Amino acid sequence: MSKKLFALLLSCVFLFSLSLLGCSKSNAPAAQILKVxxxxxxxxxxxxxxxxxxxxxxxxxxxxxxxxQAGYEVQLQSMNFDGLIPALDSGSIDVAISDMTITDERAKKVNFSKPYYKAGLSIVVAAGNTSIQNFKDLEGKKVAVSIGSTGADEAHKIKNAKIVEFNAIAEAFLELKAGGVDAVINDSPVNEYYILHEGSKTAKIVGEPLNSEDLGIATAKSNPELGKKLDKALAEIKANGSYETIYLKWFGKKPPQ
Structure with a gap:
């Protein structure tokens, strides 16, 4: 075999190897997209x-x-809270996660994961307000809530209260700051974060938390397998320490056992 022919064969082998390598990369399974x-x-x-x-x-x-953990990549969509469950039902998203309390009424429409956080409702009032100390004091008052929230559900039970519903809880806090409402009812951790970072001089939390609520990841009734996969992955990140790291990052303490 001549040197020229040998060199030609060697080049062919090299190019063939590169083509195989390229195929192996292109054929590698891509992570599935999870619309959240x-x-x-x-x-x-x-x-x-x-x-x-x-x-x-x-x-x-x-x-x-x-x-x-479950083999997906997240594609996040920001939307109003009251649009999350309809979006799951229509198939425009696969998963909803948004400080969503697991309730019997919601569980009729969606599937929930195992609880991933325990929250509760509390009251935020203006810093100088001394007339509201607990939920009983909200009778006859003007109360702001986020539409579709459990805070809104509880507010509607208050005798003679005027309930003002907002698409975003940030709007409710702004209305309180402007003096348009007497109080805001919302999840305690969100209220605490608002007071710590924005409302420390203008607002305060009063009274004890109204209740204890479990938060869950919601998936469509039509896709029970996805819910099972996410539940399994949630349990795994709790076991491997990832959940605790995330919890510490945002709440400054370890999750309750």
Whole structure:
């Protein structure tokens, strides 16, 4: 065999090897996309970072960790809280995570994961308000809530109260600051985050939390297998320490056992 023919064969082998390598890369299974809906006005669960403009928060980090564990990549969609369950029902999103309390009424429409956080409702009032100390004192008052929330459900039970519903809880806090309402009823961790980062001089939390509520990741009734996969992944990140790391990052303490 001539040197020229040998060199030609060697080049062919090299090019063939490269083509196989390229095929192996292109044929590698890509992670499936998980369309996730979230109301990104609920800091610290989900909100938009002012500097980066990216959506961040406990729920955002959690669903990304759960999705990765289950073999998915997250495609996040920001939407109003009351639109999450209809979006699941229509198939425009696969998952909803947004400080969503597991309730019997919601469980009729969607499937919930095992609880991933325990919350409760509390009252926020103006810093100088001394007339409201507990839920009983809200009778006859003007109360702001987020539409479709458990806070709204409880507010509607208050005798003679005028309930003002907002698409985003941030709007309710702004209305309180402006003096348009007497109080805001909302999830305790969101209220605490607001007081700590924005409302420390203008607002305060009063009374004891009304109740204890479990938060869950919601999936469509038509896709029970996805719910099972996410439940399994949630249990795995709790076991491997990832959940605790995320919890510490956003709440500054370890999750309750």
């Amino acid at each position: 809906g979230s109301d990104t006005t609920y800091a610290p669960f989900g909100f938009q970072d002012e500097k980066t403009k990216e959506y961040v928060g406990f729920d955002i980090d959690l669903i990304k960790a759960v999705a990765k």
